[in-house]
Amino acid sequence: MPILVIIFLFLSSPVGAAxxxxxxxxxHEDFKKRTSHESIACTDCHLxxxxxxxxxxxxxxxxxxxxxxxxxxxSAGIHKSKGLACNQCHEIHGKKKGTGTDCASCHPNxxxxxxxxxxxxxxxxxxxxxxxxxxxxxxxxxVTLPKGATLDRKTVDRDGNGFANPAEWxxxxxxxxQKFKGYKLEKQYWAYGDNHEIMPKAADxxxxxxxxxxxxxxxxxxxxxxxxxxxxxxRVFIPExxxxxEFPKTVHGQKGVRCTDCHIxxxxxxxxxxxxxxxxxxxxxxxxxxxxxxxxxxTDCHNPHLIKTYKEFNAKERIAICSRCHKDYITxxxxxxxxxxxxxxxxxxxxxxPGSEKSMVFFFADxxxxxKNPLQYEALEQVFGQDVHLKSVINTYAENMVKGExxxxxxxDLKKKMGEGIFVDAEIIVTKVHHDYSVTRLKERNCIxxxxxxxxxYNSMYLIxxxxxxxxxxxxxxxxLSVYPIGMALDIYLLGEEKIxxxxxxxxxxxxxxxxxxxxxxxxxxxxxxxxVILVILVILSILAHALLRILVKR
Amino acid sequence: MKKVFLHTLTIRIWHWINALxxxxxxxxGIQLRAPGVxxxxxxxxxxxxxxxxAVLIHKYLGYAMALSFLFWVLYILVSGSFRxxxxxxxxxxxxxxxxxxxxxxxVFQGSENPFIPTAEGKFNPLQKIAYGSVMLVITPLIxxxxxxxxxxxxxxxxxxxxxxxxxxxxxxxxxxxxxxLNLIVHLYMCTMGHHIFDHxxxxxxxxxxxxxxxxSKH
Numbered sequence: 001m002p003i004l005v006i007i008f009l010f011l012s013s014p015v016g017a018a019x020x021x022x023x024x025x026x027x028h029e030d031f032k033k034r035t036s037h038e039s040i041a042c043t044d045c046h047l048x049x050x051x052x053x054x055x056x057x058x059x060x061x062x063x064x065x066x067x068x069x070x071x072x073x074x075s076a077g078i079h080k081s082k083g084l085a086c087n088q089c090h091e092i093h094g095k096k097k098g099t100g101t102d103c104a105s106c107h108p109n110x111x112x113x114x115x116x117x118x119x120x121x122x123x124x125x126x127x128x129x130x131x132x133x134x135x136x137x138x139x140x141x142x143v144t145l146p147k148g149a150t151l152d153r154k155t156v157d158r159d160g161n162g163f164a165n166p167a168e169w170x171x172x173x174x175x176x177x178q179k180f181k182g183y184k185l186e187k188q189y190w191a192y193g194d195n196h197e198i199m200p201k202a203a204d205x206x207x208x209x210x211x212x213x214x215x216x217x218x219x220x221x222x223x224x225x226x227x228x229x230x231x232x233x234x235r236v237f238i239p240e241x242x243x244x245x246e247f248p249k250t251v252h253g254q255k256g257v258r259c260t261d262c263h264i265x266x267x268x269x270x271x272x273x274x275x276x277x278x279x280x281x282x283x284x285x286x287x288x289x290x291x292x293x294x295x296x297x298x299t300d301c302h303n304p305h306l307i308k309t310y311k312e313f314n315a316k317e318r319i320a321i322c323s324r325c326h327k328d329y330i331t332x333x334x335x336x337x338x339x340x341x342x343x344x345x346x347x348x349x350x351x352x353x354p355g356s357e358k359s360m361v362f363f364f365a366d367x368x369x370x371x372k373n374p375l376q377y378e379a380l381e382q383v384f385g386q387d388v389h390l391k392s393v394i395n396t397y398a399e400n401m402v403k404g405e406x407x408x409x410x411x412x413d414l415k416k417k418m419g420e421g422i423f424v425d426a427e428i429i430v431t432k433v434h435h436d437y438s439v440t441r442l443k444e445r446n447c448i449x450x451x452x453x454x455x456x457x458y459n460s461m462y463l464i465x466x467x468x469x470x471x472x473x474x475x476x477x478x479x480x481l482s483v484y485p486i487g488m489a490l491d492i493y494l495l496g497e498e499k500i501x502x503x504x505x506x507x508x509x510x511x512x513x514x515x516x517x518x519x520x521x522x523x524x525x526x527x528x529x530x531x532x533v534i535l536v537i538l539v540i541l542s543i544l545a546h547a548l549l550r551i552l553v554k555r
Numbered sequence: 556m557k558k559v560f561l562h563t564l565t566i567r568i569w570h571w572i573n574a575l576x577x578x579x580x581x582x583x584g585i586q587l588r589a590p591g592v593x594x595x596x597x598x599x600x601x602x603x604x605x606x607x608x609a610v611l612i613h614k615y616l617g618y619a620m621a622l623s624f625l626f627w628v629l630y631i632l633v634s635g636s637f638r639x640x641x642x643x644x645x646x647x648x649x650x651x652x653x654x655x656x657x658x659x660x661x662v663f664q665g666s667e668n669p670f671i672p673t674a675e676g677k678f679n680p681l682q683k684i685a686y687g688s689v690m691l692v693i694t695p696l697i698x699x700x701x702x703x704x705x706x707x708x709x710x711x712x713x714x715x716x717x718x719x720x721x722x723x724x725x726x727x728x729x730x731x732x733x734x735x736l737n738l739i740v741h742l743y744m745c746t747m748g749h750h751i752f753d754h755x756x757x758x759x760x761x762x763x764x765x766x767x768x769x770x771s772k773h
Contacts, residue, residue, distance in 0.1 A: 335606075337610055540739060553664075
């Protein structure tokens with residue numbers, strides 16, 4: 001009995017009663033070979049067919065009965081509002097299973113004229129990265145080291161907080177350039193969204209470059225003998241966009257330059273834009289190697305949206321600008337004894353721009369955990385109260401210059417207030433820029449050029465003081481040693497002077513006004529050379545005499 | 556004539572390698588001390604490295620010199636050569652004066668060398684003083700001050716304790732002048748063998764031919 005009931009139920013069900021697809025294929029033979037939707041019956045979509053032959057006019061099949069989630073997203077997107085139907089992209093009975101056609105089949109060669117840095121953006125991103133609502137996005141930087149090389153996690157993430165900040169990552173890239181020739185760095189900006197939900201307007205620049213709602217995370221994968229990942233601040237790969245809020249603080253903003261003064265078109269700013277105001281500088285620059293080789297335009301070195309002025313950059317930050325291209329600067333200067341030490345106190349243009357004015361600059365710094373950090377205004381404000389003018393604190397006589405003793409007294413005082421790590425740091429940097437950097441293989445590769453009191457920057461000394469919105473350069477009165485009374489300074493200052501010169505010798509030969517003996521006494525360490533050379537000459541003469549006698553007596 | 560074996564193969568190889576290092580260090584050292592030499596050398600059509608290259612050569616050959624010196628110290632200590640040849644003995648004292656007189660006068664009069672080198676003692680008392688001071692005082696001083704120069708920030712503690720870079724520089728240079736003086740005398744004295752090139756030959760072949768009879772009868 002129960003078996004009979006089941007058979008009855010089966011026979012009376014609507015499936016059994018509906019038109020079978022095989023019956024449709026009697027007329028619509030082509031669709032027998034359909035490659036998508038092949039597992040469902042014709043009547044699942046083509047509703048309203050009760051019998052064959054069916055009515056001539058049937059209702060349009062709708063997709064949303066099954067694909068309702070996709071349909072929801074599609075409904076929110078621009079394609080729906082433009083009246084684009086599913087079958088305009090998708091072949092419903094298609095030859096290929098489940099593929100929608102790609103964007104380029106309808107939108108070939110979109111010029112993207114309004115997109116700044118067009119090439120870079122188009123090469124790195126897919127369409128949904130900007131035009132779609134994103135489900136997931138991120139940046140993966142894969143570093144593949146040469147075979148057999150290893151790199152400790154600590155070389156990427158120096159402070160060990162599991163996160164590489166821009167400074168750490170840039171230092172890491174510099175290290176790769178120097179020590180791991182043949183390494184590979186591939187950056188992938190991946191974005192997954194639904195192609196159905198294309199936004200009416202592309203995401204604005206700020207979503208990636210300012211608010212960072214897209215590409216919110218970045219990961220570095222280091223493939224050496226083993227392989228590991230480090231999280232990286234996305235700012236490393238997607239630069240900060242200058243916001244309108246910050247622009248008034250930049251030098252351009254302060255001088256009343258408006259956005260449209262430079263951004264006259266959507267193209268990248270060229271030198272022609274800069275030259276309209278910076279004519280004189282540009283003409284100097286035009287004749288230099290940089291410009292002639294066509295390798296650099298103004299904006300390659302200068303970022304007009306930067307709040308910090310050139311004056312406020314310390315030597316390290318200035319080197320960072322040049323080393324973006326001249327990455328091998330350390331190896332190229334290997335001839336320089338104590339190379340790295342030199343680059344702690346000099347910038348590239350200290351030597352490579354003879355036309356620039358160089359000065360010895362002093363600034364207050366704090367040494368913590370073996371790291372030197374220049375003191376910022378905010379820190380000083382906490383100690384000296386709001387709106388403090390350090391110059392008037394240091395310079396009790398309110399002159400235009402500060403004296404070495406005044407700086408010394410101030411540091412002692414500062415140490416009491418801010419801790420023992422406070423000290424005066426010094427650098428030799430360019431204070432008045434000349435834009436000809438053509439000098440490369442310097443003839444004066446000679447220690448005395450800098451290591452002697454004759455070096456001109458010892459006569460041009462400044463104390464750099466952080467003020468509320470800027471750094472001020474206060475001229476320093478006195479000698480280097482009165483400002484910087486430490487052994488190392490004395491050594492560096494006088495090191496090259498220990499060598500005897502032609503003038504010294506002429507002076508000794510009777511031309512010195514104070515008499516030869518007095519002059520010899522004043523020579524100090526130079527006497528080593530004098531006595532040494534005289535001894536060498538004497539020994540050679542005696543040997544010659546000895547040899548001559550031996551020849552004469554035939555021995 | 557009898558053959559006296561004086562220099563082991565190891566010492567001979569070391570000597571010539573060390574000689575090359577010293578000569579290169581001397582030339583580049585002079586250039587670093589007096590950069591004007593470069594211009595002068597060019598005018599005389601001598602090849603001389605550029606200043607920057609000279610700095611590099613001096614630095615790396617300096618390291619080589621340090622290694623060479625370490626090797627020599629270990630070798631003479633382990634082989635026993637130090638004990639045999641370098642330590643002054645009471646018997647050296649009477650020869651000291653005679654030796655000096657021989658170099659100053661005797662050699663012109665045809666008198667015989669009061670010292671005959673043997674495998675049991677190859678240096679006369681004057682040589683012991685000269686080689687001893689060069690190898691045990693001057694060279695270590697040059698090597699140590701040179702190594703300290705290689706990274707003044709790393710060695711800053713020691714350098715400050717010694718009295719600063721200028722003093723370090725002075726020590727390095729004074730020691731170098733003393734070395735140079737010794738080198739000049741050494742180059743001349745190597746012609747003072749029985750025949751002019753005998754000592755040089757000995758440093759290449761290891762043994763020296765010494766007349767069995769007294770040289771005056773020769």
